[in-house]
Structure formats: structure tokens, C-alpha cells
Amino acid sequence: xxxxxxxxxxxxxxxxxxxxxxxxxxxxxxxxxxxxxxxxxxxxxxxxxxxxxxxxxxxxxxxxxxxxxxxxxxxxxxxxxxxxxxxxxxxxxxxxxxxxxxxxxxxxxxxxxxxxxxxxxxxxxxxxxxxxxxxxxxxxxxxxxxxxxxxxxxxxxxxxxxxxxxxxxxxxxxxxxxxxxxxxxxxxxxxxxxxxxxxxxxxxxxxxxxxxxxxxxxxxxxxxxxxxxxxxxxxxxxxxxxxxxxxxxxxxxxxxxxxxxxxxxxxxxxxxxxxxxxxxxxxxxxxxxxxxxxxxxxxxxxxxxxx
Amino acid sequence: xxxxxxxxxxxxxxxxxxxxxxxxxxxxxxxxxxxxxxxxxxxxxxxxxxxxxxxxxxxxxxxxxxxxxxxxxxxxxxxxxxxxxxxxxxxxxxxxxxxxxxxxxxxxxxxxxxxxxxxxxxxxxxxxxxxxxxxxxxxxxxxxxxxxxxxxxxxxxxxxxxxxxxxxxxxxxxxxxxxxxxxxxxxxxxxxxxxxxxxxxxxxxxxxxxxxxxxxxxxxxxxxxxxxxxxxxxxxxxxxxxxxxxxxxxxxxxxxxxxxxxxxxxxxxxxxxxxxxxxxxxxxxxxxxxxxxxxxxxxxxxxxxxxxxxxxxxxxxxxxxxxxxxxxxxxxxxxxxxxxxxxxxxxxxxxxxxxxxxxxxxxxxxxxxxxxxxxxxxxxxxxxxxxxxxxxxxxxxxxxxxxxxxxxxxxxxxxxxxxxxxxxxxxxxxxxxxxxxxxxxxxxxxxxxxxxxxxxxxxxxxxxxxxxxxxxxxxxxxxxxxxxxxxxxxxxx
Numbered sequence: 001x002x003x004x005x006x007x008x009x010x011x012x013x014x015x016x017x018x019x020x021x022x023x024x025x026x027x028x029x030x031x032x033x034x035x036x037x038x039x040x041x042x043x044x045x046x047x048x049x050x051x052x053x054x055x056x057x058x059x060x061x062x063x064x065x066x067x068x069x070x071x072x073x074x075x076x077x078x079x080x081x082x083x084x085x086x087x088x089x090x091x092x093x094x095x096x097x098x099x100x101x102x103x104x105x106x107x108x109x110x111x112x113x114x115x116x117x118x119x120x121x122x123x124x125x126x127x128x129x130x131x132x133x134x135x136x137x138x139x140x141x142x143x144x145x146x147x148x149x150x151x152x153x154x155x156x157x158x159x160x161x162x163x164x165x166x167x168x169x170x171x172x173x174x175x176x177x178x179x180x181x182x183x184x185x186x187x188x189x190x191x192x193x194x195x196x197x198x199x200x201x202x203x204x205x206x207x208x209x210x211x212x213x214x215x216x217x218x219x220x221x222x223x224x225x226x227x228x229x230x231x232x233x234x235x236x237x238x239x240x241x242x243x244x245x246x247x248x249x250x251x252x253x254x255x256x257x258x259x260x261x262x263x264x265x266x267x268x269x270x271x272x273x274x275x276x277x278x279x280x281x282x283x284x285x286x287x288x289x290x291x292x293x294x295x296x297x298x299x300x301x302x303x304x305x306x307x
Numbered sequence: 308x309x310x311x312x313x314x315x316x317x318x319x320x321x322x323x324x325x326x327x328x329x330x331x332x333x334x335x336x337x338x339x340x341x342x343x344x345x346x347x348x349x350x351x352x353x354x355x356x357x358x359x360x361x362x363x364x365x366x367x368x369x370x371x372x373x374x375x376x377x378x379x380x381x382x383x384x385x386x387x388x389x390x391x392x393x394x395x396x397x398x399x400x401x402x403x404x405x406x407x408x409x410x411x412x413x414x415x416x417x418x419x420x421x422x423x424x425x426x427x428x429x430x431x432x433x434x435x436x437x438x439x440x441x442x443x444x445x446x447x448x449x450x451x452x453x454x455x456x457x458x459x460x461x462x463x464x465x466x467x468x469x470x471x472x473x474x475x476x477x478x479x480x481x482x483x484x485x486x487x488x489x490x491x492x493x494x495x496x497x498x499x500x501x502x503x504x505x506x507x508x509x510x511x512x513x514x515x516x517x518x519x520x521x522x523x524x525x526x527x528x529x530x531x532x533x534x535x536x537x538x539x540x541x542x543x544x545x546x547x548x549x550x551x552x553x554x555x556x557x558x559x560x561x562x563x564x565x566x567x568x569x570x571x572x573x574x575x576x577x578x579x580x581x582x583x584x585x586x587x588x589x590x591x592x593x594x595x596x597x598x599x600x601x602x603x604x605x606x607x608x609x610x611x612x613x614x615x616x617x618x619x620x621x622x623x624x625x626x627x628x629x630x631x632x633x634x635x636x637x638x639x640x641x642x643x644x645x646x647x648x649x650x651x652x653x654x655x656x657x658x659x660x661x662x663x664x665x666x667x668x669x670x671x672x673x674x675x676x677x678x679x680x681x682x683x684x685x686x687x688x689x690x691x692x693x694x695x696x697x698x699x700x701x702x703x704x705x706x707x708x709x710x711x712x713x714x715x716x717x718x719x720x721x722x723x724x725x726x727x728x729x730x731x732x733x734x735x736x737x738x739x740x741x742x743x744x745x746x747x748x749x750x751x752x753x754x755x756x757x758x759x760x761x762x763x764x765x766x767x768x769x770x771x772x773x774x775x776x777x778x779x780x781x782x783x784x785x786x787x788x789x790x791x792x793x794x795x796x797x798x799x800x
Contacts, residue, residue: 034565279559
């Protein structure tokens with residue numbers, strides 16, 4: 001019984017509680033890498049707290065979509081988060097075929113964000129929405145050629161079972177997993193609007209993708225958008241590190257520590273990429289994403305033949 | 308040719324400027340422009356109820372000569388044939404003349420406001436250029452921006468991400484500097500000139516000081532001249548570092564932005580060692596310098612600059628060796644050489660488009676008369692060239708400074724000022740870090756300013772930014788903008 005309660009509470013606590021910390025860690029390491037002291041790692045929490053107390057203002061042209069979008073996108077992303085195992089713990093939601101539901105829950109969140117951005121009628125936000133929609137088209141195949149090929153190889157269609165089936169003990173599957181994780185990293189930076197796809201720190205509206213869509217949101221709506229973007233980074237972080245964490249699903253404490261270490265490592269990789277690599281030209285982003293898809297496809301083909 | 312020919316900072320009696328009939332004026336200016344002259348100024352010298360005297364200032368870089376000629380317009384006869392068909396570089400000067408004096412250039416391709424957005428220009432209300440068609444959309448940015456920067460309005464005509472046309476509307480910062488100068492006391496004038504553009508304090512205060520010294524026949528010591536050019540090169544280094552940091556920031560290259568930012572602080576702190584102000588305020592005044600740097604300050608300056616020299620080398624290698632950065636800079640925001648030439652671009656932006664324009668070598672002044680600085684040009688004309696140009700200029704400026712610090716001339720840094728000549732004028736050209744700064748000063752019969760005319764390099768180069776954006780992605784606008792690094796207040800005055 002106690003285990004069941006723990007299993008039920010952990011995803012809530014972890015996804016809601018630790019997500020801002022992951023972003024804080026990325027920002028801190030980025031600052032350290034550029035020789036600055038940087039904001040404290042708790043800064044995202046302070047930001048959320050600050051936003052939660054602010055007044056929410058709506059544009060005079062806003063319809064009910066603007067009010068609905070942040071709530072829908074936040075809750076939908078949270079639900080998607082509950083489909084991933086946290087360390088060794090069986091996820092809250094797990095059923096066969098959930099890899100498709102997972103993808104389209106995140107898709108639904110994006111859909112509402114785009115609607116929310118276009119609702120106000122600002123030319124900036126429309127521009128951001130167009131970019132977001134265009135790049136989503138290229139990002140989706142990456143997902144299906146990473147987790148999809150794992151599902152194809154293992155024969156399972158639930159995220160939990162797919163991850164459970166990963167074995168790093170023979171070289172061909174190790175290579176297969178490593179290459180899949182590279183594609184998954186591309187997917188992560190795209191979906192989470194990080195470098196080199198989008199610059200989360202820029203103040204230049206014309207170059208933004210994600211940030212420009214929430215320019216007109218304030219108060220609790222901005223709180224929800226920010227929070228869901230933190231959660232999204234956590235989700236994709238988990239999505240990525242579980243590739244390398246087969247123990248986590250069998251041995252509790254060793255698995256959980258390894259899981260935490262891998263997340264920390266991932267935050268370092270993200271920080272390093274954001275420091276050392278310039279952002280892509282917007283028009284070459286599709287190329288970059290197609291490249292990730294292409295490695296996914298090749299990976300699957302090679303693995304099926306070698307095996 | 309009917310014109311008065313003078314050198315940079317050579318005073319002349321105003322009466323020596325030939326005042327021609329409008330017809331002759333048109334023809335002479337055309338001839339000059341055809342002989343590869345660059346327009347430095349076209350402005351009203353004197354305005355009465357019944358007539359406006361207009362003077363054209365043209366620079367010939369091959370001979371280092373500056374030609375002046377004038378004409379008189381009356382309210383009844385206020386039209387002339389536009390020169391823009393011979394040489395498009397004059398078009399903005401003509402707009403300015405039309406805006407200030409209602410003198411109308413006939414056949415002007417695109418008469419638009421320069422500083423007054425509210426404008427009724429030549430009795431016609433102005434409406435911005437607009438494209439129409441399916442899927443063409445307009446994006447308006449500013450005048451209030453997301454960053455803490457100056458106000459300017461940018462209107463893009465786009466098709467998706469592609470920009471067909473960018474129109475830039477400025478003038479939100481118009482402070483009436485030229486008028487302020489006329490009524491200010493001499494000590495106030497230096498301060499006003501330092502405030503023309505907050506990032507070119509040394510450049511503008513030097514142009515002002517040289518103009519006053521020329522008109523008053525004051526000669527300054529060699530030590531003064533050397534320190535002035537040291538300060539100018541320090542300003543160039545600091546601003547180029549800031550600009551490179553900005554470019555790195557705009558492409559999201561955090562390591563570059565952080566490193567250049569740190570070095571820029573060192574560079575402006577070095578200026579502070581000379582005069583106590585990091586931006587060089589109060590250093591250069593007519594008659595010399597307000598501060599004579601001590602030997603300790605010079606030593607500290609050397610230490611600072613050695614750090615800058617070493618670290619700049621490292622970070623330049625990292626940044627210009629990074630494929631991801633080069634991928635952003637290459638072939639972005641190209642301004643072809645012919646375009647740059649025809650719109651009269653100046654400064655590093657023009658040299659990055661392959662034009663040989665550098666006031667320091669073409670119209671030498673101060674210490675640059677004795678010490679030669681190499682004129683660098685690049686040929687790729689894009690953001691990469693403009694960024695690389697700035698990094699190369701940092702190297703050259705550092706070399707120049709170290710050379711000068713080796714054997715500093717001694718002597719006083721203050722000279723006695725003589726009275727300013729009456730009824731005279733002077734053209735004072737300076738190569739600020741952004742390009743050619745021109746101050747044209749004219750005195751009345753009592754030796755008091757009658758007209759003080761300022762041209763910041765931004766005046767030419769803003770149009771270059773518009774051209775750079777043609778057929779470019781709108782998301783690259785901030786990067787192109789930063790690569791030009793233009794001043795709003797310098798343009799608006």
C-alpha cells in the first residue's frame with residue numbers, strides 16, 4: 001500500500017517540484033562556463049513565484065482561446081509527464097499504445113499554444129506561431145524514429161515497457177541506443193526551444209520562436225506557460241536519460257541515483273551546447289531536423305539487418 | 308570647376324564660397340559627383356525671409372580636397388534638379404534639405420522624412436512604402452524596443468520569413484543639437500558635442516575641438532595630438548569589442564558574448580585611466596586636453612591593453628573558427644560594393660564592402676598626418692566581413708597604441724586659444740569608430756557660430772542596413788542591425 005502511494009506521489013513531486021531546478025542548473029552551468037557567477041539555481045522557482053502573484057492582463061482583442069490555451073497546454077503537458085517512468089517507478093499512466101498518446105498530448109499542447117498566440121492578432125506572435133508549427137512538422141518524425149524504432153524492435157507500444165526492454169549488454173544494441181539518443185537530443189532542443197534551434201535568452205522578438213508566442217501573456221498565464229516549458233524540459237530530459245538507464249527499472253536506489261546523475265549530466269551537455277554553439281539560421285533548421293530523422297531511419301535499418 | 312577647394316580643418320572666409328545661380332550649382336555639383344566626389348553635406352547656411360543660401364560640401368578622397376559651393380533659393384524659386392540620378396548617395400541629403408528648408412529636389416526618387424515623422428514634406432503628407440499582394444504581410448518593430456536601446460521604427464514588407472523591403476523611420480531622438488550649439492557658451496559646447504552620440508564621445512569632441520582650433524589658428528602640441536589619437540583608437544577598440552560581443556550575442560554564441568563583454572570593460576577602463584571617464588568625457592577640449600596622463604596611468608594602460616591584445620587573439624580564433632558562428636555570418640546581409648559606393652557608405656561597414664574609405668588616411672588630421680595606419684578592406688560584403696573588419700581594426704589600433712606608447716612626446720597638453728575668426732568656416736572630418744564624422748562650422752561677423760552642422764556616419768549607413776535586409780530572412784534582422792551598429796541619436800541630432 002505504502003509503495004503504491006509513493007509510486008502515485010513521486011511523479012507529481014518530481015515533475016512539478018524538480019523541473020524548475022533542472023532549468024536552474026542549466027542556467028547556472030551556462031553562466032559558469034562563460035565565466036560569470038550567474039543566477040542562483042533556485043531562480044526559476046523565484047520567477048514562478050513572482051509570476052504567480054502578478055496581475056493577468058488580456059489584450060482587448062483576446063477571445064476565450066487566450067484564457068483557455070495556457071491552462072490546456074499546462075495540464076496536457078503534465079499528463080504527458082505522467083506517462084514516463086521516474087527512475088525505477090512505474091509511471092502513473094501506462095498502457096499499450098501510449099507512445100502515440102504521449103506524442104499527441106504534447107502536440108495538443110503545442111496546438112493550443114499556437115492558437116493562443118494567433119488569437120491576439122499580433123504580427124510577432126503570428127510569426128512565432130508559423131515558425132513553431134513549421135518546425136513541429138519536422139520534429140515529429142524524429143520522435144517516431146527514435147522511440148518508434150525502439151518499439152518496433154522490442155515489440156512493445158507502451159513507453160514503460162519499451163524502456164524496460166532496453167539492454168545495453170550487446171554492442172549492436174548499445175550502438176543502436178546511442179544513435180537513438182542523439183536523435184532524441186535533437187528532438188529535445190527543438191521541442192524545448194533551446195539552442196541551437198531557439199535562443200531562450202534573447203530579447204529580440206524577430207528571432208524568437210517559442211518566446212515570441214507568449215509575448216502578450218502575463219500573470220498566471222505566463223506562469224503556466226513558463227512552468228509548462230520547465231516541465232517540458234524535464235519530460236524530454238527523462239525521455240533522453242532513460243535510454244541509458246536500464247538498471248533504474250530493476251534496482252531501486254542504484255537506479256534512482258543513476259537517473260539523477262544522468263539528468264545532471266544532461267543539463268551539463270545542454271549548457272555546454274548553449275555556450276559553445278551559435279544558433280542556426282532559421283532557414284536551415286528544417287535541414288538540421290531532417291538530419292536527425294535521417295539518422296533515426298538509418299539507425300533502424302542498420303540495426304534490423306545487423307541483428 | 309567653380310568651387311572653393313580646401314583641406315580638412317583648413318579655415319576659409321565664408322565669402323570665398325562661390326555662390327552660383329541654381330542652374331550653375333546643379334551643373335557644378337553634378338560634375339563633382341561624376342568626378343567621384345563624396346557628398347559630405349548639403350545644408351542651408353543662412354536663412355532669411357526672402358532667401359536661403361545652400362552650401363554643398365564634397366570630398367575628393369583621391370586628392371584629399373574638400374570642395375564647397377553654394378547657391379541661393381528664394382521661396383518663389385525653391386526647386387532644383389535632384390542629383391540622385393547621377394549619384395544616389397545625395398538622396399538623403401536632399402530629403403534633409405527639403406525637410407528643413409522646403410527646397411524641393413525635382414525628380415527625386417523617393418522623398419521621405421529624415422527626422423520629423425509627422426511631416427508634411429514638400430506639401431505632401433508622407434506615407435510609408437507598402438507592398439500589396441497575397442500573403443504579403445507587414446511587420447512593424449519599434450520605436451519602443453524589447454531591449455534597452457534607442458528608439459527607431461522599422462517597417463518590414465515580408466513574404467513569410469523573406470524580407471522584400473525594410474523602411475527605417477528615425478528622428479525620435481531629435482534634440483536640436485545644432486541649434487543648442489549656437490547659443491551655448493564655449494565650455495558647454497564641448498559637453499554638447501560629447502553627447503551627440505554616447506558611444507562616440509571622443510570622435511565628436513575631437514571633431515569639434517579641431518574645428519575650433521582651426522578657426523582660431525591655435526596649434527596644439529604633439530603630445531596632445533598623440534593622446535587624442537590614442538583616445539580615439541581606444542574608443543575604436545572598446546566599441547568594436549562591444550559590437551563583436553553584440554554580434555556573438557545575437558547569434559546566441561554565449562562564450563563570445565561573455566568574452567568580448569569582459570574585454571570591452573577593460574578597454575573602457577583604460578580610457579578612464581587617461582581622463583577619469585570610461586567614455587572619454589571631458590578629455591578633449593579645444594586647445595588641448597583637460598588631463599595630462601601620468602606615467603603610472605600609462606603603465607596601467609599598457610598592462611590592460613596587453614591583456615586585451617592577448618585575449619582578443621584567443622577569442623577571435625575561437626569565434627571566427629567556429630563553423631556554427633560562420634554559418635550565421637557568411638552570406639548574411641550582403642551589401643554589394645556597387646550599392647555601398649552608390650549610397651555613400653562610410654566606416655568599417657563600407658570597408659567591409661570593399662570600399663577604400665578612411666578619413667585617417669584620405670583626409671589626415673592630428674597625429675594621423677605623421678603616423679600612417681593601414682587601410683583594410685574586405686570583399687565579402689556580408690555580416691562576416693563587417694565582424695571580421697572590426698576584429699582586424701582592433702588589432703591595428705592596438706598596434707598603433709603600443710607604437711605610440713613606446714615614445715610619447717613630452718610637452719604641455721594645453722595651448723593658449725586665440726580668438727575665433729569672424730566670417731569664416733571650416734570643415735572638420737574625423738574617422739570615428741563608426742566612420743566619417745563631419746563637423747562644418749561657420750562664424751558670423753563677431754566670431755560667434757552662425758551655423759554648426761554635424762553629420763554622424765550613421766546618416767549614410769542606415770540606408771545600407773535597409774539594403775542589407777533585401778531578400779534576407781527577417782529573423783536575421785537583429786544580426787544585420789548589430790553588424791552595422793548604428794547610432795539613432797547621432798542620426799537624429
